[in-house]
Amino acid sequence: MRIPFIKMHGLGNDFVVLDARADALPEMTRAKAKALADRNTGIGCDQLILLQPATDGSLADFRMRIFNHDGGEVEACGNASRAVALLHGTSARVETASGTISLTPSEGGASVDMGAPRFDWDAIPLDQPLDTMHMPVGWEALEAPDAVNVGNPHVVFFVDDEHTVELDRLGPLIEHDPLFPDRVNVNVASVSSGAISLRVWERGAGLTRACGTGACATAVAAIRRKLVTSPVAVHLPGGTLTIDWHPGGTITMSGPAQESFRGSFEWDDFG
Template sequence: MRIPFIKMHGLGNDFVVIDARETALPVSPARAAALADRHTGIGCDQFIVLEPSALADVKMRIFNPDGSEVGACGNASRAVGLLLGAERAGHTRIETAGGLIEAQATDAGIAVDMGAPRFDWNAIPLAYAMDTMAMPLGWETLENPVAVNVGNPHAVFFVPDVHAVDLARLGPIIENDPVFPERVNVNVASVIGPDHLALRVWERGAGLTRACGTGACATAVAAMRRKLVGRSVAVDLPGGSLRIDWPEGGTITMTGPATTSFEGAFDDALYPL
C-alpha cells in the first residue's frame, strides 16, 4: 500500500506529515526512525502523524529521528496550522501529548497559542526539587540554567555568545544527565536587546536543528522571568526568526512562517513495524 505524505518545514526545521485521520497508520519507534532517516528513508527532523481527536480538530503525534515520541513541537504546530487552516477557516485546535494548542493564520505567518508555561520542578520534570529560575548546576561553562516546560522540558542557558558554545558536544551530555528523567532540550541564548534574543538549540532525540519553536518559547519566557527582555521578543535561530509574546498571567503566542516543500508517497511494506 502506498502512503501519501507531505514534506513541510518551519525555518528549516523539517517534517514528514502523514494525515491518518481517515485511514489509521500504525507507528512504532522503529518505523518512525526509519522514515526519518535522511539516507534510507524520507528524512526529517520530526515525523508527524495526524489522527482523529475527541478534544480538538486534530490530534498531532510527534516522533523524533531516534523514534522517541514527544509532547510538543512548535514549528510542527505551525506547519499543521498551515496545512489544515483552509478546512478550518484559518483556525485549528490541535491536541498534543503536551496539551491543547491553537493555530491561527495571520498576516505575519501562523500564530500558535502554546498554552501556559510550567516552572515547578516536578512539572519539568527534574529528579529532585530545586530552584528552576537558576538551577544550582553546571556543565563546564554552562551554568545555572532556567528550567521550563512548554509541552516538553527545556533548560535555558544565557551566554555572551551562542556561537562560542560547543553545543554539539555539550548538548547530549546535558540532555542525558540523570537530573532530567525524561531527558531535556538544551538552549543557549544571548540577549541582543530588550526585545531581541539569539538562540541555538540541541533537541532531545534530534540533535542540533535549524529551529526549535518550543525552544524559542522556553527561552523567551526564561528571559522574561529574569527580566532580561520585555514581554514580546524576536528570537533569532539559525533558520530564521520567530516572534514570541507572553503577557503577564497569560499564555505564550509564537508567530512565524511554515512552508510546504513537496508531496509524495512511500511503500508501507518497506517500513515494517
Template sequence: MRVPFTKMHGLGNDFVVLDARTQELPALERSRVAAISDRQTGIGCDQLIVLEPSEDADFRMRIYNQDGGEVEACGNASRAVAILHGSDARIETAGGILSVSPAAGGASVQMDEPRFGWNDIPLAYAMDTLAMPVGWDMLDDPGAVNVGNPHVVFFVDNTDTIPLDRLGPEIENDPLFPNRVNVNVATVESRKRIRLRVWERGAGLTRACGTGACATAIHAMRRKLVDSPVTVALPGGELVIEWREGTSIRMTGPATESFRGSFEWDDYA
C-alpha cells in the same frame, strides 16, 4: 499499503506529515519512525508528524523525533500543520491543546501556560528553576521551563562559541532530567532580541525549535532581561514570542510546504 505524505518545514526544522484522519495507519514502531526520518535511506526529517481524529479538539497531532521517541510538543510543526489545515483549529497534543491560526507565510500558535515547578519539568529533585545551582563545563546558572515539553536554558556571551554538539547530548541525558531535556543556549542582544541555538532531545542540533524559542524567551522575561514581545533569532530564521505572567504563550512565525509524495509502508519496516 501506499501512504501519502507532505514534507514541510518551519525555519528549516523539517517534518514528514502523515494524515491518519481519513486513512487509518498501522501502529508506528520506533524503528519505522527512524527509518522514515533517515536522511540517507528514508524521506528524511527532524520529526515525523501524524494527524489523527480527536474527541476533544479539531484533530490530534502526534510528534515523533528522529530516534523514534514520541514527544509532547513542537511549535514549528504546529505552525506547519496550521498551514496544511488551512484554517483556525484546536489541536490536541500530548502536551495539551493548542490553538493555531494560519496567516500569510506562516501561522500563530496559542500554547498553554508555561510551568516552572521542579516536578513539572520534571527534575530528579527539588530546586529553584529560575536559577538552578548546576553546571556543565562552561555552561552554568540555567533555568528550566516546561512549555509542553521540558527545556533547560543557558544565557551566554556568544552562543556560537558553545560546543553544543558535545554538551547537548551530555545535558540531555543527565540524570537530573528523568525524561531527558531540550538544551537551549542563548545570547540576549537587546530588550527585544535574543539569538538562540537548540539541541533537541532525540533529534540533535536543529535549525529551529519553536518550543525552545518559547522557553528561552519566557526564561529571559522572568529574569527581567527582555520585554514582550521579543524576537528570537535561530539559525533557520526568526520567531516572535509574546507572554505575560499568568497567561498562555503566543508564538508567530513562518512555515511552508516543501513537496508531497507517497511511499510503501513496508519499505520502512
C-alpha cells in the same frame, strides 16, 4: 500499502507529515518513525508528524502526534504546529500529548497558542527539588540555567555568545544527565538590543536550524529574568520567531512555515 506524505518545514526545522484524519494508518512504531526520518535511507526529517482524529471531538478538531528523528514520541513541537496550521488552512484546536493547543494560520505561516509554561521542579521534570529560575548546577562553562516546561522540557543557558558554545558536544551530555529523568532540550542564548539569539540541541533530534518550543522556553526564561520584554524576537539559525508571553498567561508563537513537496512511500518498506 502506498502512503502519501507532505514534506514541510518551519525555519528549516523539517517534518514529514502523515495525514490519517480521514484514512487510518497501521500503528506507528518507534522503528518505523526512525526509518522514515533517516536522511540517507528514508524520506528524511527532524520530526515525523502524524495527524489523526481527536480522541474527543468536542475538545479538539484533530490530534497531532510527534516522533523525533530517533523514533521517540514527544509531547510538543512549535514549528510543526505552525506547519500543520498552514496545512489545515483554518483555525483549529489540536490535541497533543501535552494538552490542547490553538492554531491560527496567517500569510506564509501561523500563530500558535502553546499554553502556559510550567516551572515547578516536578513539572519539568527534575529528579530533585531545585530552584528552576537559577538552577544551582552547571556543565563546564554552562551554569545556572532556567528550566521551563512548554509542553516538553527545556533548560536555558544565557551566555555572552551562543556561537562559542560546543553545543554538539555539551548538548547530548546535558540531555542525558540523570537530573532530567525524561531527558531535556538544551538552549544556549544571548540577549542584545532587546532580542534573543538562540541555538538549540533538541532531545532526540540533535542540533536543528530552529526549535519553536525552544524559542518559547527561552523567551519565557528571559522575560522572567527581566532581560527582555514581550513580545520578543528570537533569532535562530533558520530564521526568526516572535514570542509573546506575560506572567500568568499563555505563550503565543508566531512565524513562518512552508510546504516543500509531496510524495508517497510503501508502508512495508520501512521499520
